[in-house]
Amino acid sequence: xxxxxxxxxxxLIDDAALFPPGNAPLxxxxxxxxxxxxxxxxxxxxPLLVPQTRLADLDPGRSALRIGVIVDGDPEALPGAxxxxxxxxxxxxxxxxxxxxxxxxxxxKPVYAEIPxxxxxxxxxxxxxxTPKFRTGGPDADSFPAPEALAAAxxxxxxxxxxxxxxxxxxxxxxxxxxxxGHVHHGFLNVLVAADAAADNAAVDEIxxxxxxxxxxxxxxxxxRLLDRPRVLWTGFGSCSVDEPLTDLTGLGLLRRPFRxxxxxx
Numbered sequence: 001x002x003x004x005x006x007x008x009x010x011x012l013i014d015d016a017a018l019f020p021p022g023n024a025p026l027x028x029x030x031x032x033x034x035x036x037x038x039x040x041x042x043x044x045x046x047p048l049l050v051p052q053t054r055l056a057d058l059d060p061g062r063s064a065l066r067i068g069v070i071v072d073g074d075p076e077a078l079p080g081a082x083x084x085x086x087x088x089x090x091x092x093x094x095x096x097x098x099x100x101x102x103x104x105x106x107x108x109k110p111v112y113a114e115i116p117x118x119x120x121x122x123x124x125x126x127x128x129x130x131t132p133k134f135r136t137g138g139p140d141a142d143s144f145p146a147p148e149a150l151a152a153a154x155x156x157x158x159x160x161x162x163x164x165x166x167x168x169x170x171x172x173x174x175x176x177x178x179x180x181x182g183h184v185h186h187g188f189l190n191v192l193v194a195a196d197a198a199a200d201n202a203a204v205d206e207i208x209x210x211x212x213x214x215x216x217x218x219x220x221x222x223x224x225r226l227l228d229r230p231r232v233l234w235t236g237f238g239s240c241s242v243d244e245p246l247t248d249l250t251g252l253g254l255l256r257r258p259f260r261x262x263x264x265x266x
Contacts, residue, residue: 004258005043006227008192013245014046014068014238016167018054020139022240026057030065036242040258044246047092049238055081060089068238071096075105095165095238100128112165112235117145117153126160131235136186137169144169144183151194151208158198158233166191166237173248174216186211188237188245189252193222195234220252227254 015033017024024032033048047066050058052073071078071094082091093110096103103111112133115121125132134153137144145153157164166186173189194202194210213219239245249255 005041005255007230008196008223008227009249009255010043010230011046012044012188012192012231012236013242014236015048015242016238016240017048017242018050019238019240024240026054026059030059030061034061034063034065041246041255044249044255045242046236049095052078052081055085058085058089060085062088064088064090066090066092068093068095070094071098071103071106075102078106095133095167100124100130103128103130114167117149119156122153122156122160122162126162131163131165132157133165133167135168136166136237137183141183144185147175147186147208147211148204150186151204151211154195154198154207154233155202155204158201163233163235165235168238170237171239171241171244173245173252174219175212175214187219188239189216189219189223189248189254191234191237192231193219193226195231196226196229199232216252220254223252223254 015036017029017032018026029048036042036045047068049068049070051070065088067089069078069091075098082089091109093112094106095112095114097114100113103113111130113125113130114133114135115125117134122132134150135143136150154164169185170188172185172187174187175184175190176187177184190211190213194207197210198207250257
């Protein structure tokens with residue numbers, strides 16, 4: 001049974017369970033995703049992200065399954081691969097690191113083009129109608145952009161009238177160092193507040209200061225004031241964990257589990 005998920009948090013987290021560091025098997029990821037779709041927090045969760053190169057191994061079952069396709073193969077081969085999955089699979093969008101000209105065959109659905117965090121890349125993607133996607137984490141420290149760099153990219157999207165998506169490293173609500181690696185991860189709550197400020201014409205330094213904050217109480221207080229407003233600038237992010245963001249949101253008082261009913265997922 002779906003709970004009351006505020007507008008600012010709806011479709012916030014795409015289910016990237018198949019990707020590092022989670023690397024869930026397909027046979028586990030699909031039923032887990034179906035569990036999310038039946039949970040009280042279902043409106044928080046977007047589609048299951050599936051690489052194009054693994055579509056042939058996807059068993060969608062006999063009920064509807066909404067997926068986002070990570071285009072890591074030949075875009076021209078996608079129609080056939082998707083047709084083979086049958087009518088129960090709905091494609092919500094495409095995502096890819098391919099060069100922009102290779103993404104031209106992807107039509108009919110939103111396309112998230114992964115690009116560098118710079119003005120030249122934003123200028124190149126703008127005429128295509130694709131949505132910029134920025135990587136905010138990875139296996140080494142250099143994969144995590146500084147707050148100033150991410151702030152400039154967010155500000156650049158706002159100036160050009162484009163939305164943006166993020167991927168990697170955004171498991172927790174507030175910016176913090178991972179005790180296992182020492183890498184400082186961006187917080188998705190930081191991004192939520194920063195993107196709202198950017199949409200209200202905040203300067204780059206103000207956006208960067210929000211992204212750099214480690215003050216959970218202050219960020220939660222600001223977030224509570226904007227929960228009833230849909231996200232204007234930020235589409236959301238992919239995370240290999242849904243449970244970690246959910247735990248942080250409830251712990252900070254931004255989500256409240258409704259009265260439990262028999263059969264509800266934990």
